[in-house]
Amino acid sequence: MSHERYIKLIDEMIVGDVPTAQWNELHRHLAGCTSCRARYDRVSLAERMLHGGPGALSTPSSSTLKRLEGAVLGATAARDPAWQRALQWFAPTQRWAVGVAAAAAVVVLIPFLGRSPTPQRGDEFQTRGATVHERTAGLRAFCIGDDGVTPRCARSTQLRLTVSNAGRFQRVFVVGFDDDFNPKWYAPRPPEAQSVAAPDGVDQQVGAAVKLGINHDPGKVRIYALFSDAPVTTQEVESAADKLREQGKKPSQIESLPLLRTDVIQKSLVLDVE
């Protein structure tokens, strides 16, 4: 990472979150760069003031504590055991029923899924310059009406998204953008701002079911699933979307977001909302 990039990353502390992987790299750089530390100190004070006003100048801001938390837990926490993740799947709001319904719908959905550009191999649709991943993952969408899964996604239907995580990624971020760049935050949902724990297995629902009549206008929506081990943040996703917009590109035509990191594997599909 270039020196200017570190300076930009320091300034990003005011604008939004600095992802754990980038913070770790910045932290190492700061240890040996006096001028960067001076800037970090100034930006940190400004950030503190932004998180509580002049009275908060003496203590680390909540976002600083969160940033350090990511670094500490990333280095020390064990992953929840499989049985516990399974329990988490079954416990709240009977999500298992949705999973069963979604799994049963796969056969019905084959024609519909055939139209989606969901990549089939793990090394497709990488950001330019990205490393090649051997770990695989997938994304599927199901539109469910009164009579179950439907091949067309009317605004009266519910959208359910599932992921397959053969690559055992720890985290997934699922977001959609229509061609006007209106975001649809499927998982995580605001105010959460980091990718959620990625479920293991095949066609596991991620995020809650969404009524397409809400926040989805008729037209195409590109849905991206970003699989990674280190968390992806809303800030990163928004920056990538901003970049696409600046380039005059439409999400429906772009299969992967231009993220500034290479440890993320992306899967996407287009939903045609009617």
Added chain:
Amino acid sequence: MSLLIERRELLDRFKRGERRALEEVYRHYAPDVAAFLQRGFTFASAGRQLHFRGYDQPFDLDNALQETFLRAFKESARIAYDGLHPYKSYLWAIARNLVLDEFRNREVAMSPFIEGLDAGGGAEPAQREGEEAAPSAAVGDAPSAGVSAEQEFLRNELGRLYASFVARLDDRDRTFFRHRFEEQQTQVEAGTACGLSHMQARTLEKKLRRAFLEFMQTNGYLEAYAAAATAAKAT
């Protein structure tokens, strides 16, 4: 009452290294540990009574805070915690050992943070190299001498710029800014106070953060340091 003494199930999960337990413990204790590292403490070294002033620069403090928890959350340290004494004292002892290790390894670099005390100044013995922090270690927490004149100047400058930035905002943005940032309300709450949807509040927050950074850059608060950084790179 200590979190881990009151909740044994949390203690078990914490000792196993479960992420959610570690998160809860970190969030509960991080502000206390930060305050401890900031205000400093007294200790003795080679017969000298010394006082660690505390870290007043954000990077020094953030770095020490991160390192303290990295040490505290290592498996050996989690298992070593006896679950009987307050975990805060255990953390403070680890933080203290971290500072003393730095002092031993980089005495010259640490000299700005250390000052001598008169004999009988209430100092306590430093722990020996390699010694584990004792769960019940009593830790001095006398307040530090406060921020330096340079720090005071910087804070005044920042305060002035901050007030100037807020004054430039229109009524709606200022109201949102106060609710969201000064009062630390959620995006939804701050948006509601201004008649904004969550999505609008989110967009406005992003805009205000960007504007705040640009204001700080264009008014000289970060300018000198950008130049210094460029010069450092060139050399």
